[in-house]
């Protein structure tokens with residue numbers, strides 16, 4: 093009999109309960125007990141809704157991040173938070189969020205300010221984890237308390253619990269050696285603690301433990317392959333059965349390694365990797381459990397159940413009870429419940445499945461395998477009808493858009509002249525000083541702004557009042573920027589709920605949910621819009637707001653857009669055509685907006701490509717194909733303008749060394765990037781490559797509440813000028829300021845402008 097299970101459940105809550113509880117606790121408005129109680133009730137509810145499964149994940153719930161949780165379990169919090177006198181939960185949040193010196197003084201004055209752990213992307217998702225920190229002297233000590241508490245809770249509820257942990261090799265691979273020491277040297281010590289942990293779980297009568305090793309879908313050099321063998325040969329002594337879970341892609345060349353690890357089971361991502369699975373089956377030992385992730389945990393489309401069954405039945409016949417079924421990965425990356433959606437178009441809704449619906453699909457598959465397809469005839473028929481409706485729907489296709497994409501030629505993505513010519517014309521028009529100052533786009537999204545929009549969407553604030561309220565916010569931003577003395581202004585993005593969702597809402601071919609929240613990091617969520625059909629732009633999306641902002645000032649106002657690649661990567665996108673094609677459609681829509689802005693007299697236009705880098709395939713061998721169509725799409729969006737129009741782009745995640753040629757290929761006049769934390773070292777890539785255009789290296793770490801001093805900014809820019817000719821440097825923060833408070837932003841920007849003036853005088 094086929095076993096069905098789940099790898100992880102979204103923890104934020106169907107109504108973002110966890111977000112609100114966390115933020116209230118952090119503000120000191122509610123107690124730790126209340127937060128703990130909320131956590132327990134969410135877990136209880138989530139386990140209840142997974143009742144139909146044979147094994148239910150336990151321990152993947154987290155108050156902030158599952159990787160940071162693992163660091164706690166392994167006793168590997170950074171040295172700087174050791175010796176904290178307060179509650180361990182507060183210390184956990186100190187690592188997650190940092191603590192400014194000032195707020196520490198306001199609290200108890202005992203433990204001082206502390207820098208947050210670095211945050212980075214979880215594989216190719218929009219989820220961010222807290223990077224484990226190592227040094228050559230790192231030691232590990234087991235703290236199983238969190239896992240044991242959640243296990244006890246689950247047991248009390250009669251849950252068939254399968255504890256989930258991050259595996260030792262992935263944990264090491266995702267961490268950072270702060271002293272550049274060899275992380276792998278820590279493996280033996282780490283394995284001792286994993287062995288103790290597994291032993292502790294065995295002592296609780298646990299049968300299966302899910303050990304997540306997604307690093308197995310990436311290219312591994314020999315040392316890391318060896319680490320896998322070493323790790324699991326040592327852990328095989330454990331008295332529990334291990335299910336090594338891989339996801340986010342195929343095993344490919346790691347197939348043999350994964351198949352032969354001395355563990356009881358292996359989970360693989362079978363979505364889009366059926367051939368890889370068949371190849372794996374040929375070398376997979378009969379006595380081991382193979383768990384197939386047949387339901388897409390990264391997207392929101394209904395599964396084609398009949399197609400999956402056609403493929404699965406022969407495998408099930410061959411493997412019997414050694415076949416398990418699950419979603420491809422943790423359901424962390426999809427919203428909780430489609431049933432909450434009251435406003436979603438009924439036809440489109442019938443094509444979708446969120447976390448709960450995906451688990452229902454899993455049940456149908458299990459019934460079909462156990463009792464024959466006839467036993468779930470109705471469910472299969474209704475699933476087939478939904479898919480047929482999606483395939484046949486005329487709303488998905490737009491012949492005019494398809495023709496426009498087919499007509500794209502190389503000329504569309506090329507500027508009229510080269511950078512040198514353009515730069516001269518732009519300088520004559522814009523008359524900017526040396527070291528021009530600007531910001532990345534957003535100003536603080538205050539509670540007031542969010543509430544106004546909430547009321548507008550709920551229908552309790554009428555559209556004119558909403559528009560007026562947002563215009564007031566724009567006017568406030570412009571006024572503050574003029575007072576600060578910035579050179580190129582922004583409107584502040586008050587009217588945008590999110591840099592991607594906002595555009596999704598205005599494009600044809602998109603649907604959007606009311607409650608489709610997905611955790612991005614900590615308490616921060618995004619509601620990815622749903623791209624279901626050919627994309628077109630019924631009317632201008634941003635021109636009115638930008639024109640209004642420009643009317644308030646004589647300084648140049650930047651038009652602010654999100655680029656096609658980022659819109660693609662941060663949406664739920666259709667799975668019925670290649671991503672590259674969808675991206676080209678988005679590119680044409682953004683291009684039309686760029687041209688409308690230019691027509692309206694906007695002289696500087698920024699097109700954010702924050703997610704260009706994160707969209708890189710996990711395997712390097714696939715990078716070139718992606719980068720080619722991604723850069724092409726950007727160029728189509730950006731490059732239809734006149735030479736005098738200055739195009740900016742922005743990328744907030746560092747590490748450009750290996751893709752610098754593609755970045756240069758975008759041919760933006762100015763690129764702003766995150767650099768403040770890397771002490772400008774990041775610019776080495778631009779220097780070595782002789783990057784030809786202008787660069788704004790971020791001088792202000794917007795993720796931290798700390799206010800950068802004028803001297804620090806001057807120092808950073810002096811380092812920048814050692815790498816890039818000063819005439820091509822801009823001064824700006826690392827990223828947008830939407831998550832900060834005005835009280836933090838004003839002094840920081842004031843120091844930034846003062847630093848620019850100091851540098852100009854020194855020149």
Ligand SMILES: Nc1nc2c(c(=O)[nH]1)N[C@@H](CNc1ccc(C(=O)N[C@@H](CCC(=O)N[C@@H](CCC(=O)N[C@@H](CCC(=O)O)C(=O)O)C(=O)O)C(=O)O)cc1)CN2
Pocket residue numbers: 218539541542543544545546547588589590591592593612613615616617618619662831
């Ligand atoms: N899509 C996307 N991905 C990204 C980023 C990004 O900006 N966008 N940035 C990077 C970091 N990720 C981030 C992700 C989210 C947020 C963020 O601030 N999210 C907000 C979203 C809030 C939101 O969209 N609110 C809506 C809904 C309004 C609403 O519900 N108002 C409430 C008020 C309470 C509230 O929600 O705050 C009400 O009326 O009851 C709006 O403004 O329209 C949050 O979680 O707090 C920041 C960074 C990487 N990935």
Ligand SMILES: [Zn+2]
Pocket residue numbers: 532702742743744745826827828
């Ligand atoms: Zn950014």
